[in-house]
Amino acid sequence: MQEATKIWTLEETLALYQRPLMDLIYEAASVHRAHHDPNEVQISTLLSIKTGGCPEDCAYCPQAARYHTDIETNDLLTVDQVRTAATRAKSLGSSRLCMGAAWRNVEDNADFDHVIELVKTVRDLDMEVCCTLGMLTPHQAQRLAAAGLYAYNHNLDSSEDYYEEIISTRGYQDRLETLDNVRKANLTVCSGGIIGMGESVADRCKMLLTLASLRPQPESVPINALVAVPGTPLENQEPVSIWEMIRMIAVTRIVMPHTTIRLSAGRTEMSREGQALCFLAGAGSIFAGDKLLTTPNPDVFADLEMFDLLGLRPKAPFADGHLPQSGSAEETAAAIEPHRKRWSRPGHTIEANVQYAEIAKEKRRATRQQGDTHQ
Numbered sequence: 222m223q224e225a226t227k228i229w230t231l232e233e234t235l236a237l238y239q240r241p242l243m244d245l246i247y248e249a250a251s252v253h254r255a256h257h258d259p260n261e262v263q264i265s266t267l268l269s270i271k272t273g274g275c276p277e278d279c280a281y282c283p284q285a286a287r288y289h290t291d292i293e294t295n296d297l298l299t300v301d302q303v304r305t306a307a308t309r310a311k312s313l314g315s316s317r318l319c320m321g322a323a324w325r326n327v328e329d330n331a332d333f334d335h336v337i338e339l340v341k342t343v344r345d346l347d348m349e350v351c352c353t354l355g356m357l358t359p360h361q362a363q364r365l366a367a368a369g370l371y372a373y374n375h376n377l378d379s380s381e382d383y384y385e386e387i388i389s390t391r392g393y394q395d396r397l398e399t400l401d402n403v404r405k406a407n408l409t410v411c412s413g414g415i416i417g418m419g420e421s422v423a424d425r426c427k428m429l430l431t432l433a434s435l436r437p438q439p440e441s442v443p444i445n446a447l448v449a450v451p452g453t454p455l456e457n458q459e460p461v462s463i464w465e466m467i468r469m470i471a472v473t474r475i476v477m478p479h480t481t482i483r484l485s486a487g488r489t490e491m492s493r494e495g496q497a498l499c500f501l502a503g504a505g506s507i508f509a510g511d512k513l514l515t516t517p518n519p520d521v522f523a524d525l526e527m528f529d530l531l532g533l534r535p536k537a538p539f540a541d542g543h544l545p546q547s548g549s550a551e552e553t554a555a556a557i558e559p560h561r562k563r564w565s566r567p568g569h570t571i572e573a574n575v576q577y578a579e580i581a582k583e584k585r586r587a588t589r590q591q592g593d594t595h596q
């Protein structure tokens with residue numbers, strides 16, 4: 222059972238974020254060493270089991286059907302394809318396989334029955350199994366848990382205030398409800414966010430406070446640097462600096478001391494020195510594999526070389542022991558109350574998406590006209 226952790230205010234969290242970097246890293250590293258083995262890093266492999274064609278409008282995501290991105294789409298992978306990928310991932314040090322499907326939410330249909338089979342298949346390989354499939358009902362969470370799922374990923378992405386700039390097709394409350402359904406099914410919770418989408422430092426801190434106020438706190442928090450994909454509304458965002466990543470990881474470590482922090486998207490732009498500072502500041506997990514769903518990731522052998530260089534060991538599956546006890550719904554609701562604005566599926570639109578749709582319409586019109594002239 223997780224010990225009681227301090228409840229941080231926004232002012233305190235902002236002050237932490239803005240501390241001199243050496244002081245911040247030193248404090249984060251001390252917290253990390255008090256609760257984790259600093260030389261052990263969990264390796265997870267993220268596998269896209271169904272790519273593209275998503276009806277949502279997450280402004281960073283190349284899998285949203287409404288954006289014109291250059292990704293290869295695929296229908297659900299077969300049991301054999303997943304078993305092969307999981308076996309390879311395990312042989313290269315991964316203790317967890319995370320399967321992602323580009324869905325808005327899970328439907329109670331044959332596709333979900335198939336995912337249940339995939340979960341059982343990977344669990345039989347003695348790996349931790351995680352899924353990220355969109356919104357879940359309590360019943361669906363229970364079915365996944367019964368199939369042997371270890372963790373469910375559902376990212377908050379940003380603060381509640383900034384979320385509406387990034388996604389209009391569902392609300393923050395929908396996300397929190399799915400996390401609650403996951404927790405109640407006795408699954409471990411994986412939820413984090415992305416920096417570099419134009420949000421403020423206060424937005425980053427607010428997101429961390431929402432996660433930190435969950436009871437229990439999430440077992441896993443991925444911190445991603447935006448990978449700006451051409452064709453998405455965020456295609457022109459400036460890359461986030463390594464120093465911002467280090468600060469974000471350090472603050473996450475301090476406000477959620479027991480959580481495993483995953484250094485996630487954006488690693489191809491980071492040097493080994495930069496990544497080493499992220500591990501020092503509290504990152505205890507990476508995603509392995511040359512692709513993170515659809516965006517590039519370092520080669521797994523280059524990662525193993527980095528582990529060797531830094532003296533890091535891959536963490537064994539199930540090393541964190543039994544599933545944690547669920548906090549009561551009342552306890553969680555009371556903890557997140559001060560940070561919550563409460564809105565769900567707002568009827569607003571994202572300015573960047575509207576502009577993008579207009580440009581795409583223009584392009585289609587021009588192509589049609591060209592076609593007419595050639596006839």
Ligand code: SF4
Pocket residue numbers: 275276277278279282283284285322323324325355
């Ligand atoms: S992030 Fe997930 S929900 Fe959002 S568009 Fe991409 S696949 Fe769909």
